[in-house]
Amino acid sequence: MQVPASFDYERAASVDHALSLLRRHGPEARLIAGGHSLIPMMKLRLAQPEVLIDINDLSDLSYIRIADNRLCIGAMTRHADLLASPLVAEHYPMLVEAEEVIADPIVRNRGSVGGSLCQADPSEDLSAAFAALGASFVVAGEAGRREVQGEDFHLGPYTTAVEADEMLVEVRIPLRPSMGSAYEKLERRAGDWAVAAAAAAIRLEDGVIAEAGIGLSAVNAAHFRSPQAERRLVGNPADQATLAEAASLAGADCNPSADQRGPVDYKRHLVSELTLRALVRAAASANRRI
Amino acid sequence: MQVQMTVNGQPVTAEIEARLLLVHFLRDQLGLTGTHWGCDTSNCGTCVVWLDRTPVKSCTIFAAMADGHEIHTVESLETDGKLDLVQEGFANLHGLQCGFCTPGMMMTARWLLDHNPSPTDAEIREAISGQLCRCTGYENIVRAIRWAAEQTENSGEFASPGAQEKGVSA
Structure with a gap:
């Protein structure tokens, strides 16, 4: 039986209340949203917060809407809600494809978008998808709210720009109606973490790629992105040769570890193949959206 | 700390330790041992219950x-x-052998049929994809859930009695 260490339980009634509880209890306090990352870590005593601040009552952080020409996703949005959102499906089908392979339906009922991002597991799917889409992250603290660009949000495995007395409140993705996007993931069994995953987003202008985003998960890519692959794409036509070269660059532009999911060369090959598949589908979608 | 909640329609007040997991609260403190405790890692799904009907x-x-x-x-x-x-479906169509996964499977199945009264086999399999059964190979579980859906269609009866009270719709 896995028993977490003892802690004091607090329940936040608002964002400001949660922030004041974080300040009062200091760095040994942790926010808990869906809990599907934190509770398993507490059971293994890899995490031993002295105080848990439950933010599940903050339903005002559960929304998906368009504002200022951006798709805005509240941090307490459950995975199941992101998966079911017609707005998300219309603008960024990649996010729906990523959600379909995150854990299982029951876990998605409870797990939250913000919780997944703040856990910042190196194999997390949405981090790669949001990286490819150029998302930014709104972080609330005592001094107000600040918007952190994607590159600056993920600082490394299990580490984000969110300080101990702050909380993530929203994810923002610029709306680009002509952008095509796709997500490809290989998992060993349904609901497992990725062996590798690739997210591709492409926007075409006059037959050439005007904007490209490549996100990679589970292969230790800096900030979950492949800038080399992106640079190869932009300014070139979305033909097979360009996509294949970019995909090949993505396979080199990461640092996978050998583990029980496979050796390094296999994972690099996998990254290239998944990136190519995602690129081909994203380009086809972009063509339809012009 | 003290908690108050409604469990199966009954108000419950209890003194608990903050680190007590819901599955142990239900089983050990309330004696509701129908909910099973399995992998303890949110993989096997035998501990599935509804929280606010989800x-x-x-x-x-x-x-x-x-x-x-x-x-x-x-x-x-x-x-x-x-x-x-x-429950009738699982009994009639051998949707269980050892029965360990059954409570979680049935809670998910009831929820599925309340929201999607005529699911395809693919939708049934997706719904239970976060739950493990080591006896049936899943075939009889899918048959049991499909049978329950067909009975509902044939009888005109809709949703569980509990769901009807609370006005759950498809």
Whole structure:
């Protein structure tokens, strides 16, 4: 039986209340949203917060809407809600494809978008998808709210720009109606973490790629992105040769570890193949959206 | 700390430790041992209960987080001695052998049929994809859920008695 260490339980009634509880209890306090990352870590005593601040009552952080020409996703949005959102499906089908392979339906009922991002597991799917889409992250603290660009949000495995007395409140993705996007993931069994995953987003202008985003998960890519692959794409036509070269660059532009999911060369090959598949589908979608 | 919640329609007040998981609260403190405790890692799904009428894995929720909320366990499926059609389906079509995964499977199945009264086999398999069965190979579980859906269609009966009260619709 896995028993977490003892802690004091607090329940936040608002964002400001949660922030004041974080300040009062200091760095040994942790926010808990869906809990599907934190509770398993507490059971293994890899995490031993002295105080848990439950933010599940903050339903005002559960929304998906368009504002200022951006798709805005509240941090307490459950995975199941992101998966079911017609707005998300219309603008960024990649996010729906990523959600379909995150854990299982029951876990998605409870797990939250913000919780997944703040856990910042190196194999997390949405981090790669949001990286490819150029998302930014709104972080609330005592001094107000600040918007952190994607590159600056993920600082490394299990580490984000969110300080101990702050909380993530929203994810923002610029709306680009002509952008095509796709997500490809290989998992060993349904609901497992990725062996590798690739997210591709492409926007075409006059037959050439005007904007490209490549996100990679589970292969230790800096900030979950492949800038080399992106640079190869932009300014070139979305033909097979360009996509294949970019995909090949993505396979080199990461640092996978050998583990029980496979050796390094296999994972690099996998990254290239998944990136190519995602690129081909994203380009086809972009063509339809012009 | 003290918690208050509604479990299977009954108000419950209890003194608990904050680190007590919901599955242990239900089983050990309330004696509702229908909910099973399996992998303890949110993989196997035998601990599935409804939190505010949404299926969740009770091994990965602290009982404190259910304070003020509504819980339904497998014990709520049977009403006045009458089995839910999902329970009948599992019994009639051998949807279980050892029975360990069954409570979680049935809670998910009831939720599925309340929201999608005529699911395809693919939709049934997706719905239970976060739940493990080592006996049946899943075939008989899918048959049992499909049978319950067909009975519902044929009889004109819709949704579980509990769901009807609360106005759950498709």
